[in-house]
Amino acid sequence: MNCNNLKQGQILICERCGLELKVVNECGNESCATGCIGEMDCCGEPMKLKE
Template sequence: MANCHEMKPGDIYYCEKCGLELKVEKSCSCSPGGGDSCTVPLSCCGQEMTKK
């Protein structure tokens, strides 16, 4: 599962269905479980993206 608080600069995530790739340039500053945390895993084409 690709959650933003686990992503580090340089990580690459891709979609196994369409081939889209995203490279992390800056880490997310939210805290997991906090009121300001992101609520959904990174997804594309209706499925979660995978770390390369």
């Protein structure tokens, strides 16, 4: 999951260690958008949206 795609209130989870990250503020400007490349990962694996 790339930070450009995340919305306020969503939670990312690492399926390996259980770390959870909650989106407090969305990426709202071009300087953030250009800095977001690749997947957000933890323990060497991409993080998933918590359902």
